[in-house]
Amino acid sequence: MITRIFSLGIALALLACGCGTLPRSGQLEPRRGDEIVAAGQFFHTGTPVVLWLDPGGYDAYRVERRFGPIEQSDWADSTEAVRSLKTPNRYGLRKAELTSAELERVRGGGWDLPLLQKVVDQFVIHFDVAGTSRNCFATLQDDRDLSVHFMLDLDGTIYQTLDLKERAWHATTSNDRSVGVEIANMGGYPVHGKNPFAQWYGTNASGETIITPPKSLGNGGIRTQPFTGRPARPQPVRGVIQGEDLIQYDFTPEQYAALTKLTAALCRVFPKLTCQYPVDANGKLIPHKLPYEQLKNYHGVLGHYHIQTDKDDPGPAFNWELVIGGAQKLLAGEGAGQPLYCPRAAGQFRR
Numbered sequence: 140m141i142t143r144i145f146s147l148g149i150a151l152a153l154l155a156c157g158c159g160t161l162p163r164s165g166q167l168e169p170r171r172g173d174e175i176v177a178a179g180q181f182f183h184t185g186t187p188v189v190l191w192l193d194p195g196g197y198d199a200y201r202v203e204r205r206f207g208p209i210e211q212s213d214w215a216d217s218t219e220a221v222r223s224l225k226t227p228n229r230y231g232l233r234k235a236e237l238t239s240a241e242l243e244r245v246r247g248g249g250w251d252l253p254l255l256q257k258v259v260d261q262f263v264i265h266f267d268v269a270g271t272s273r274n275c276f277a278t279l280q281d282d283r284d285l286s287v288h289f290m291l292d293l294d295g296t297i298y299q300t301l302d303l304k305e306r307a308w309h310a311t312t313s314n315d316r317s318v319g320v321e322i323a324n325m326g327g328y329p330v331h332g333k334n335p336f337a338q339w340y341g342t343n344a345s346g347e348t349i350i351t352p353p354k355s356l357g358n359g360g361i362r363t364q365p366f367t368g369r370p371a372r373p374q375p376v377r378g379v380i381q382g383e384d385l386i387q388y389d390f391t392p393e394q395y396a397a398l399t400k401l402t403a404a405l406c407r408v409f410p411k412l413t414c415q416y417p418v419d420a421n422g423k424l425i426p427h428k429l430p431y432e433q434l435k436n437y438h439g440v441l442g443h444y445h446i447q448t449d450k451d452d453p454g455p456a457f458n459w460e461l462v463i464g465g466a467q468k469l470l471a472g473e474g475a476g477q478p479l480y481c482p483r484a485a486g487q488f489r490r
Contacts, residue, residue: 171183172187172188173185173186173187173188174188174190175188175190175289175297175299175303175401175404175405175408176190176299176302176303177252177255177302177303177304177408177409178250178251178252178254178255178302178303178304179250179302179304180252182404182407182408183404184297184400184401184403184404185400185404186295186297186396186397186400186401187295187296187297187362187397188296188297188298188299189296189297189298189299189362190298190299191298191299191300191301195362196298196299196300197272197273197276197280197290197298197300198300199229199230199279199280199286199300199301199307200230200301201280202214202227202228203217204217204220204221204280204281205276205277205280205281206277206281207220207281214227217281221281221282223282223283223284224282224284225284226284229279229280229284229285229286229307229308230286230301230305230306230307230308231305231306231308231314232245232246232305232306233245233255233258233259233304233305233306233315233316234306234315235258235315235316236257236258236315236316237254237258241254245304248304250304255303255304255409256408256409256410256411257411258315258316259303259316259317259318259409259411259412260316260317260409260411260412260413260438260439261313261316261317261318261412261437261438261439261440261441262317262318262319262320262402262405262406262412262439262440262441263309263310263313263317263318263319263320263441263442263443263446264320264322264398264440264441264442264443264452264453264457265287265309265310265319265320265321265322265442265443265452265453266321266322266323266324266325266326266327266452266453266454266457267290267321267322267323267324267326268324268325268326268452269321269323270293270323270324270325270339270352270356270359271292271293271323271352271356271359271360271361272290272291272292272296272298272321272323272360273292273356273359273360273361274323274356274359274360275290275321275323276290276298276300279321284308285308285309286300286301286305286307286308286309287300287307287309287319287320287321288300288301288303288305288307288309288318288319288320289318289319289320289321289401290320290321290322290323291320291321291322291323291394291397291398291401292323292360292361292362292394293323293350293359293361293366293368293391293393293394294361294362294363294366294368294391294393295363295391295393295394295396295397296361296362296363296397297320297397297401303318307319309321310443310446310447311446311447312434312446313434313446318405318409320398320401322390322394322398322453323394324387324388324390324394324453324454324456325339325387325388326387326451326452326454327380327385327386327387327451327452327454327455327456328385328386328387329383329384329385329386330377330384330385330386334386336375336388338351338353339351339352339353339388340370340388343367347369347373348369348370348373348374348388349367349368349369350367350368350369350370350388350391368391368393369391369392370388370389370390370391370456371389371390371391371392371395371458372389372456375387375388375456376388376389376455376456377455378426378454378455378456379426379455380426380427380444380451380454380455381426381427381428381444381448381450381451382427383451385451385454385455386455387454387455387456388456389456389458390453390456390457390458395458395461395462395465398462399461399462399465399466399469400466400469402414402440402462402463402466403465403466403467403469403470406440406466406470407470411438412438412439412440413438413439414439414440414463414466414467414470415439415440415463416439416440416441416442416459416463417429417433417437417439417441417445424459425445426444426455427444427445427448428444428445428446428447428448429441429445429446434446440462440463442457
């Protein structure tokens with residue numbers, strides 16, 4: 140009788156956890172293809188994500204160059220071929236805000252989600268000036284000793300290159316506390332200056348503005364094939380960033396849709412990351428670097444130009460209200476495709 144009651148208790152406990160039976164040894168744990176990784180745990184976003192773990196992913200943990208000849212891509216040969224490379228590691232350890240005991244615990248990789256939630260409170264938006272995510276990763280990994288957690292390609296595919304526990308090298312003073320994304324876009328340029336738009340944008344037979352990557356890039360590594368990218372607005376957008384009058388082609392609708400869902404997911408995973416962008420006393424977007432104290436106390440989504448005076452990304456074309464307003468609706472449960480989370484992460488965070 141006691142044995143029967145005990146067995147019944149186990150069965151009820153499993154049902155309460157949403158599991159019918161214990162998994163069999165060696166059983167495949169399926170993924171949906173929309174997960175991001177934070178402190179070793181998987182979180183759904185509702186939009187396609189390719190991890191560094193996946194075929195076709197971009198792995199910022201690797202030492203060798205991704206796109207050099209494989210027989211010459213090891214670190215020793217890479218430093219001979221690319222003199223700008225100084226370190227085999229393109230990322231580091233988030234040290235700020237950690238006690239000496241916490242630092243000692245995580246230095247070997249032992250981050251837990253609550254500790255990471257304590258540290259991360261900013262999401263930094265960049266444009267990559269590379270045009271496609273493959274070209275962006277080639278620049279970061281093979282040429283510049285840099286890294287970023289996410290890349291967002293023209294077709295809306297998100298690539299994650301590092302676990303969010305890592306300190307990616309993308310935003311100087313905010314690296315310790317931030318997550319970063321590089322969006323495929325050729326960037327903003329002075330209105331009366333030179334720009335690469337003629338090589339990247341054209342019109343089709345119907346007169347629509349389309350993105351035309353140089354033939355030297357092939358298909359650009361874009362996963363959706365065939366794919367023709369179109370800026371969300373057909374004409375270049377003009378605006379002032381850091382006091383300079385700039386012009387920029389808009390991001391694609393696919394990029395906006397994916398970024399909205401990623402933003403909502405990150406704001407749900409990290410309770411200190413408020414779903415907002417920097418505004419002035421009148422509620423208008425601040426188009427320049429934030430003063431030191433304001434940046435120090437800012438918890439939310441921001442552009443690279445809010446952190447550094449020599450940056451203007453994500454540029455004048457970026458539609459802040461579309462992304463942040465959409466993410467806020469997802470967080471409030473008002474929009475379709477509200478982010479979902481893996482069962483083993485349930486209960487580990489609250490919002």
